């Protein structure tokens with residue numbers, strides 16, 4: 001008999017409801033009524049449901065910032081109160097200065113656990129410290145540079161695929177190809193595994209993975225959200241059983257998790273059984289992680305289960321985020337053809353210099369010299385934050401300082417906000433990225449040149465890259481941000497050198513749809529799933545049909 005039959009969801013909900021009454025009673029003692037904020041549409045779901053059903057991710061934040069300032073009261077499930085903030089000092093306090101005092105919110109972190117297992121994204125406190133310590137060596141700048149040829153090879157493969165496609169139809173769903181390329185990249189870089197996604201290999205794991213974000217995270221029903229809201233009241237032992245919930249999203253998450261575990265176990269053992277000398281030559285993250293793990297004091301090592309979960313955590317953290325960011329950049333460059341031309345000229349000049357040196361590919365220094373391309377990457381990360389929000393909770397009573405005071409419910413001016421243990425704290429990365437006070441009057445426009453004029457030393461230090469917050473910050477900031485940036489630089493340079501990108505006619509409306517991540521969906525064509533349709537043409541053909549290929553390569 002399966003556990004799903006033993007532990008009926010009704011019994012779970014009943015138990016949770018009891019605990020809930022207690023929790024609500026306790027939390028009512030500490031009200032945040034002194035703060036203004038949007039009225040909750042319902043007592044059950046508070047404002048939570050609204051965030052998942054915005055027309056464009058971040059449009060609610062903009063509206064609320066206009067009404068209430070940069071920090072406001074939010075209602076979470078069952079009448080509980082919390083805050084949401086875009087304020088630089090508040091975010092610095094929560095993400096940088098408070099150590100592990102603002103852990104991840106139980107409902108969201110339980111979903112992470114159910115989806116990916118006990119890896120780094122899910123871990124907290126000293127367990128997280130242990131994960132991070134063992135993983136750090138695999139993410140040094142020096143180590144990550146060695147992946148640039150892999151990024152370039154993958155880009156060339158995408159180029160071949162698109163060249164074969166565009167004589168038939170020049171409108172390409174670029175994000176779907178970039179996601180396939182991204183999966184192949186992270187498979188090889190993270191655990192020396194070939195998903196064969198670009199080659200259409202019949203890989204069940206790649207197939208299962210392709211639609212997982214859509215099926216598990218997009219458009220949650222009110223009932224599904226309410227169920228999540230109850231996780232907080234489940235004792236830790238019961239959380240394990242939640243994965244047996246007889247609903248499609250949970251079944252899919254469980255299946256994918258098991259597939260990753262099975263494949264990971266084989267890779268782990270073949271890796272661990274290898275001769276030390278052979279393993280020393282390998283550069284993939286898992287090999288380095290196993291090596292680092294072996295040399296750790298027994299008490300600080302990751303268990304086999306944790307190492308296996310890491311494989312799934314890395315794939316999910318790296319793939320959709322990086323490929324989506326690149327898709328949004330190509331979209332913006334389609335809307336800004338003059339900037340696209342400028343980048344292409346820059347890439348061609350660097351290529352000419354590389355050719356003269358006899359280098360067949362761009363070096364890391366070449367890529368780092370492409371200032372217009374880098375500015376476009378920074379601006380896209382700022383403007384299209386693919387991780388828009390992080391859901392945290394106050395681990396203890398605290399006072400959060402503000403850069404910009406807000407007007408309280410009684411008209412008084414607040415320069416700091418008290419928060420009480422257990423209250424929800426939603427950090428809006430996308431909201432911060434659009435602050436006029438940080439980015440200038442044109443913060444709501446895509447203007448890469450801003451990075452030539454911004455005096456970043458005058459900004460409050462927050463984000464790990466260009467001070468944008470899309471990679472988060474502090475001790476839980478993205479460990480893979482350099483990996484992502486190198487990948488974006490290397491793949492974009494190849495694609496933009498070869499192809500021109502433009503908006504299709506008629507122009508589609510692309511929605512920045514919330515699905516925990518922010519993903520592109522075409523209005524009226526939701527059946528396409530995540531989709532970024534762009535017109536793609538060979539750059540050389542635009543030069544009058546000559547066979548000359550951009551950059552002089554064949």
Ligand code: HEM
Pocket residue numbers: 120121132313314317318319321322325386387390470471472475476477478479480481483484
């Ligand atoms: C544009 C691309 C990317 C974006 C926007 C991004 C963003 C983020 C954000 C916001 C977090 C914090 C999550 C949280 O606190 O809940 C994070 C964590 C993480 N990211 Fe990334 N990421 C990107 C690419 C990558 C890549 C390429 C990798 C790996 C190769 C990676 C690996 C991780 C890992 C392992 C964590 C967990 C870190 C920890 O908890 O200590 N990410 N990322």
